[in-house]
Amino acid sequence: MxxxxxxxxxxxxxxxxxxxxxxxxxxxxxxxxPVNEAEENQPHFxxxxxxxxxxxxxxxxxxxxxxxxxxxxxxxxxxxxxxxxxxxxxxxxxxxxxxxxxxxxxxxxxxxxxxxxxxxxxxxxxxxxxxxxxxxxxxxxxxxxxxxxxxxxxHQRKSYEKKSIPRCCRKMIANESSIITRLFEGQLSYSIICLKCENCTYKNEVFTVISLPIPSEYECSxxxxxxxxxxxxxxxxxxxxxxxxxxxxxxx
Incomplete structure (x- = not known):
């Protein structure tokens, strides 16, 4: 390569x-x-x-x-x-x-x-x-x-003040973590509001890979x-x- x-x-x-x-x-x-060694005139970083x-x-x-x-x-x-x-x-x-x-x-x-x-x-x-x-x-x-x-x-679950985290995330505090969750994991938060009674429900979804819409124009990746x-x-x-x-x- x-x-x-x-x-x-x-x-x-x-x-x-x-x-x-x-x-x-x-x-x-x-x-x-065996692998090919780097040429002497090409420094290896x-x-x-x-x-x-x-x-x-x-x-x-x-x-x-x-x-x-x-x-x-x-x-x-x-x-x-x-x-x-x-x-x-x-x-x-x-x-x-x-x-x-x-x-x-x-x-x-x-x-x-x-x-x-x-x-x-x-x-x-x-x-x-x-x-x-x-x-x-x-x-x-x-x-x-x-x-x-x-x-x-x-980890043991910690008690958090209500103001410290979003309401919809309070029930989703994970009791296990790793370098992977710290670097790659996120949460999508959804709220559904009833148009009649105005009752609001919340839902969380944990992800490590998130799908994004394909742009109409070419961009570098x-x-x-x-x-x-x-x-x-x-x-x-x-x-x-x-x-x-x-x-x-x-x-x-």
């Missing part, structure tokens, strides 16, 4: 140095398959690493590139904070994700293989082990759900799909939190 720099290089911001901390056991895993296409896995690579470019998520995994939250009975996917994150940010290769992550997720959802194109959004939902299940913590419903190709644009430059990732 190649990458192309889309913005000028900038100095390393001090507040991003925390992403370089990593648990020792994570650094022991490297892609066993942390977090700007390609993912090998394992056979119609561009949908997976595009999602992984986007997730591995989210600074709070990068810091959480590379610092080893995730270890304390791991649920022993469902830690395989989260551990494999940490390995991929480590290879992409702390490795010295232009390209690494996400095979260990695909195998971990494929053990639970065999459809992702097939060498056929899959929907990127559906893949993202499965990944976020598995990461949440592996990293969630339970972070994740792109080319082709039709039966086939095509996914690519991703990601902003590197260290260099502050935008990169185009395309594993063709």
């Amino acid at each position: 190649w990458f192309h720099e889309m913005a000028s290089q900038r100095s390393f911001p001090e507040d991003d140095f925390s992403i370089y901390y990593v648990l020792a056991e994570c650094t022991d895993h490297y892609d066993p398959c 942390q977090g700007v690493t390609g993912l090998r296409n394992l056979g119609n896995t561009c949908y997976m690579n595009a999602i992984l590139q986007c997730l591995c470019s989210i600074s709070p998520l990068v810091e959480y995994f590379l610092s080893g904070k995730y270890i304390n939250s791991l649920q022993k009975d469902c830690s395989e996917v989260a551990t494999a994700f940490a390995y991929v994150m480590t290879d992409m940010w702390l490795g010295d290769s232009d390209c690494v293989s996400p095979e260990i992550f695909r195998s971990a997720l494929g053990n639970l959802y065999p459809v992702f082990m097939k060498k056929t194109q899959q929907d990127a959004q559906e893949f993202l939902i499965y990944v976020l759900n598995e990461l949440h299940e592996a990293l969630k913590k339970y 972070l994740q792109n799909h080319f082709g039709d419903l039966d086939g095509g190709h996914y690519t991703a644009f990601c902003k590197n939190s260290v260099t502050q430059a935008w990169y185009s990732f395309d594993d063709t």
